[in-house]
Amino acid sequence: MIKITVCIGSSCHIKGSRQVVEQLQHLIAANGLGEKVELGGTFCMGKCQLGVCVTVNDTFHSVTPDGVKEFFENEILSKV
Amino acid sequence: MRKFDTKVQHLKYKVLREVARLAWDDKLLENILDIPEIIVPGKEATMRCCVYKERAIISERVKVAIGGDKNNPNIIEVIEIACDECPVGGYEVTNACRGCLAHRCEDVCKFGAISFDRDHVAHIDKSKCKECGACAKVCPFSAIVGRKRPCQNACKVKAISMNEDKSARIDNDKCIQCGACVYQCPFGAIVDKSFIVNAIDILKKSERNTRGGSYKVYAIVAPSISSQFSYAKLGQVVTGLKRLGFHDVIEAALGADMVALEEAKELSEKGLLTSSCCPAFVRYIKTAFPNLVEHISHNMSPMAVLAKYIKDTTPNSKVIFIGPCTAKKAEAQLDEVKPYVDTVLTFEELQALFDSRDLDLSSLEEGVLDNASYFGRIFARSGGLTDAAAQAMKEQDIDFEIKPVVCDGIEACRMALLKLNKGVLDGNFIEGMACIGGCIGGAGCLTHGEKNKSDVDKYGREALEKTIGDAVSLLK
Numbered sequence: 001m002i003k004i005t006v007c008i009g010s011s012c013h014i015k016g017s018r019q020v021v022e023q024l025q026h027l028i029a030a031n032g033l034g035e036k037v038e039l040g041g042t043f044c045m046g047k048c049q050l051g052v053c054v055t056v057n058d059t060f061h062s063v064t065p066d067g068v069k070e071f072f073e074n075e076i077l078s079k080v
Numbered sequence: 081m082r083k084f085d086t087k088v089q090h091l092k093y094k095v096l097r098e099v100a101r102l103a104w105d106d107k108l109l110e111n112i113l114d115i116p117e118i119i120v121p122g123k124e125a126t127m128r129c130c131v132y133k134e135r136a137i138i139s140e141r142v143k144v145a146i147g148g149d150k151n152n153p154n155i156i157e158v159i160e161i162a163c164d165e166c167p168v169g170g171y172e173v174t175n176a177c178r179g180c181l182a183h184r185c186e187d188v189c190k191f192g193a194i195s196f197d198r199d200h201v202a203h204i205d206k207s208k209c210k211e212c213g214a215c216a217k218v219c220p221f222s223a224i225v226g227r228k229r230p231c232q233n234a235c236k237v238k239a240i241s242m243n244e245d246k247s248a249r250i251d252n253d254k255c256i257q258c259g260a261c262v263y264q265c266p267f268g269a270i271v272d273k274s275f276i277v278n279a280i281d282i283l284k285k286s287e288r289n290t291r292g293g294s295y296k297v298y299a300i301v302a303p304s305i306s307s308q309f310s311y312a313k314l315g316q317v318v319t320g321l322k323r324l325g326f327h328d329v330i331e332a333a334l335g336a337d338m339v340a341l342e343e344a345k346e347l348s349e350k351g352l353l354t355s356s357c358c359p360a361f362v363r364y365i366k367t368a369f370p371n372l373v374e375h376i377s378h379n380m381s382p383m384a385v386l387a388k389y390i391k392d393t394t395p396n397s398k399v400i401f402i403g404p405c406t407a408k409k410a411e412a413q414l415d416e417v418k419p420y421v422d423t424v425l426t427f428e429e430l431q432a433l434f435d436s437r438d439l440d441l442s443s444l445e446e447g448v449l450d451n452a453s454y455f456g457r458i459f460a461r462s463g464g465l466t467d468a469a470a471q472a473m474k475e476q477d478i479d480f481e482i483k484p485v486v487c488d489g490i491e492a493c494r495m496a497l498l499k500l501n502k503g504v505l506d507g508n509f510i511e512g513m514a515c516i517g518g519c520i521g522g523a524g525c526l527t528h529g530e531k532n533k534s535d536v537d538k539y540g541r542e543a544l545e546k547t548i549g550d551a552v553s554l555l556k
Contacts, residue, residue, distance in 0.1 A: 009328050010318075010448040014544065018553060025553075042393045043298060044328035 002037045002079060007053035009044035015051045016065035023068040027076075036080050083311070083431060085527050088268035091127075093432050094119050095141040096276055100436030103280040108146070115142050137162045141271065148273035154252045155273050155409045156262060162269035165246035166229045170211050173202045176223035185215035185224060211242070234264035236490035237364060254367060258360040258490070258514040259406030259523025272406040272523065275423045276433060282398050282422055283325035295396040296327035300386055301449070302403030303333040303460035304519045306539030307532035308427045314539070315446030320439050321402075322447060332403065333452030333543075335386030336459040336468065337551040342379045344472035348480035350375075352508050354500075355465055357381050359411035360514035361493055369497050380417065382459065383408060387420035398422045402430050404522025407514065426524025450544050453551035457540040461533050462488035462518035464540075466511045468548065475549045483507040489516040 045053040050062040102108040116135035179200030193208035216224040239254035287293040347353045356377040387399040412421040458464030466484040485507035487493040493512045499505040515521035520532040545551040
């Protein structure tokens with residue numbers, strides 16, 4: 001089980017955390033990974049400058065709405 | 081710019097600020113007795129008969145500021161020595177008295193309080209009058225009027241009466257902790273207990289203020305904040321909160337978005353619902369209309385729903401709710417809410433907290449506050465919850481015609497509940513808010529005014545997310 005947590009605090013929200021979440025939801029469904037990947041939200045991770053803040057099993061990543069696909073392929077698809 | 085509506089609020093604020101200053105420095109125990117003289121220096125009385133009475137009352141205010149009487153479960157307390165026992169109130173004979181022959185007023189008075197002068201005009205002896213009102217009822221000229229005390233007048237649930245010594249008394253079984261009397265008493269004799277010391281203790285020991293601190297503190301702020309702290313920008317208030325030690329500041333409006341979706345579903349299933357966001361309204365139904373309890377929405381309030389979400393997703397977190405409401409302090413002590421909300425502050429108390437750290441909000445950089453939708457944000461004013469519920473129906477494709485009855489102020493709530501009780505209510509959803517205008521009329525607001533509603537609407541329109549679904553999509 002891979003756990004992806006996206007920051008939904010104000011700062012990341014403004015930088016597009018909703019678009020990140022929506023793209024991830026879509027990618028997880030499209031790849032049929034609903035059973036293997038858990039997507040959740042949390043409030044501020046304390047690294048607002050690096051937002052949108054995302055953790056994959058507690059490893060930190062900085063993801064922009066434009067880079068979600070690349071992030072998903074590198075960090076998620078390669079690990080399942 | 082004026083920070084408060086009245087001098088009573090300002091006095092309360094000064095006490096809270098001094099208490100907070102000492103609490104930050106761990107000197108409360110040591111220096112608490114110095115506070116009255118700090119606030120009332122010198123020998124000239126400015127508020128009461130002498131500085132000694134003024135200081136004695138300040139000492140009582142300090143007690144309430146550090147949590148009040150532990151044996152009294154009510155959040156709202158009377159400071160008896162501050163109560164002016166309002167001699168102007170009570171029943172009075174007006175100049176409409178014609179000095180008639182019948183003297184029904186004298187006959188009906190069981191306490192012998194009525195006498196007549198040489199012109200046969202009635203007079204009421206205040207020391208004998210028990211304010212039963214019988215004389216006023218029988219006078220054919222309606223020449224006797226009952227002038228109620230400001231506290232009794234403010235209390236629409238009729239929880240306030242007089243003690244033997246004429247000081248105000250609150251009936252805890254009836255009181256809904258709305259705080260109307262707190263805001264209206266011109267002598268500041270009725271006060272809401274403060275948990276500002278608990279809040280400081282929580283903040284002090286948190287990760288941000290203590291090396292090795294084991295938890296983060298989250299502020300949930302009510303959307304009515306957009307009408308407060310008008311001398312600074314909202315973003316500066318957010319930065320100020322973080323300076324105090326809050327890890328993050330989150331809008332209660334996001335909780336409101338979550339509640340709106342659930343409440344719309346519940347309404348369509350049950351067909352009849354009363355809202356559960358306002359804790360004073362919920363308590364009013366429970367105390368005054370116990371047979372209508374089944375209609376109260378089972379959803380927790382936006383505060384509680386969001387606090388639960390934070391605690392569920394973030395281990396080692398503490399939550400402080402900041403809003404305009406005294407009744408929220410009582411809500412946070414309910415068994416079902418207690419695990420999620422650690423303590424509650426009002427905007428008045430937050431102002432004292434900022435100033436106890438000498439934070440000048442208007443000079444701070446602007447932080448951001450953006451979690452919720454337009455609809456979550458307008459919960460702060462009367463009618464907002466109903467708009468949100470209707471929107472939530474639409475977004476979830478629920479085919480149900482919502483017929484709202486929007487009530488602000490306990491008198492309006494009472495009318496709607498009486499109709500519901502008799503089965504003659506023209507509507508299927510009662511939006512009940514105990515304060516006039518909704519939360520923006522709350523007793524814990526710094527200022528109240530006409531502009532507050534437009535401020536809330538403006539803040540709503542600034543929301544990044546235009547629909548409720550967009551705002552909560554992040555949470556699933």
